[in-house]
Amino acid sequence: MNEQLFIQDVTLRDGSHAIRHRFRVEDVRTIAAALDAAGVASIEVGHGDGLAGSSLNFGPSPVGGDLAWIAAAADVVTRARLTTVLLPGIGTIDDMKAAVDHGVRAIRLATHCTEADISRQHIAKARELGLDTSGFLMMSARTDPADLAEQAAVMEAAGAQCVFVADSSGQLTMTGYRDRVRALRDRLDAATEIGVHAHHNLGLSVANSIVAVEEGVTRVDASLAGLGAGAGNAPLEAFIAAADLQGWKHGCDLFALMDAADDLVRPLMDRPVQVDRETLSLGYTGVYGSFLRPAEQLARTYGLSTRDLLVEAGRRQMVAGQEDMLLDIALDLRARTDSPADTARTM
Structure with a gap:
């Protein structure tokens, strides 16, 4: 694997679930600055359920919504691509435009793994706005590899430059991830990137991410200390350590990520992010x-x-x-x- 991996940190978005969407603006600023300095390619910021997710149903944010978090990150990020997520049906195109006005330069349009069609107009608008645009197929264990690949093709046809296999429940084993990535690679254009978003509920997030990269994935999601819903995401520092041992290029400073995980993120946890x-x-x-x-x-x-x-x-x-x-x-x-x-x- 000679191509440099695109490391996308999701601490400040998916990690929001783990602390009940209660990031303070100063937390976002400090963590985003540390991630930027440590060399990650992208920093994703926002409510765990995407733009406009702050609500009684999904969990209210103490700062009133995503834009305050996004603006705080934009103040300190000098190199990484500032990213956010939108779930059609929760967020709107107007929410997307507001995020762009506050500094977002990339977006992921997330749908259930069988509902890619509802993202078409949002993907098209994101491309029109000049955003780096990805599709994000949640709960990818809920459908078989061939059907998932067809859903990915819907997102690609709408303009997605990358499609993520998102194991939102952490149910996939290495075989399940391998089969899904292969199916997408066989179905999509060679120029369309594939991403991995692994959760740790079976303790397999780093292993699944490694398998995905071996099958051609170039974008990898992870978070500091694994902060995220359930048992969390692939721990960023653990994945980078493994990537180093594999000899993969990624542009990140492992020790800086270790320090940020232990010094900045673990103290915010009001429930351990762990397999229990x-x-x-x-x-x-x-x-x-x-x-x-x-x-x-x-x-x-x-x-x-x-x-x-x-x-x-x-x-x-x-x-x-x-x-x-x-x-x-x-x-x-x-x-x-x-x-x-x-x-x-x-x-």
């Missing part, structure tokens, strides 16, 4: 990482097991944007627990 019974349940059952924190809150409120809530969400094949439906699950489980029949069986 709850986050492992996400990967095992294929549930989007953003379900973790609301499931934990509902479990405390109703005296339930977080794992039971997440397993049932997986059984119902819930997807991003349906986090509020966890309440229905909680009420169902609570009623089941309180039923006379269940009480008799436990006596």
Whole structure:
């Protein structure tokens, strides 16, 4: 692998999930400056659910939305490409234009892995605005490689310059990632890049990212200390260490990333970003990482097991944007627990 990898840090976007979207402006400024100095190619900033995601449904931001975070990063980033995410149906083209006005130079249009068609007009507008434009196929474990490749082709036809295989639930193994990247490479134009966005719920994010690069991926998502939904993303410093051992070019300063992870990011965690019974349940059952924190809150409120809530969400094949439906699950489980029949069986 002689081509230099494009390292995209997602600490300040996907990492938002892990701290309930409560980044302070000064946190964004400090972390973005450290990432820029450490040599990452792109720094993604915004609400975990993308532009306009700050809401009661997805989690409100204490600063009122994405633009304050984006402006803070733009103040200190001198080299890296400032990036954000938009989920059609949550964010709008007007939100995209506002992000550009505040310093964004690249955008990723994210959809469920079977719904690429809803991103067409957003991708076209992003290209018209001169943005580096990527498609982002979330929950890629939920469809087979051939169908995923067809969805990627929809994004490519709309103008996407790169398409990411996003394992939002952390359910894919190395074989699953390899098969999906190969399918995309066979289907897409050679000039269209492919990206990897791996989550760590099965503990495989770095391994999956390595396999993806071996299959031709050139853009790699990762975050400092793995900060992200569920058990987090591929830890940036761990992936860069492995890339060094592989002899891959990436342009990053490993020790600077180690320091930023431990000194700047870990102190912000109010819940360890790790593989535990709850986050492992996400990967095992294929549930989007953003379900973790609301499931934990509902479990405390109703005296339930977080794992039971997440397993049932997986059984119902819930997807991003349906986090509020966890309440229905909680009420169902609570009623089941309180039923006379269940009480008799436990006596």
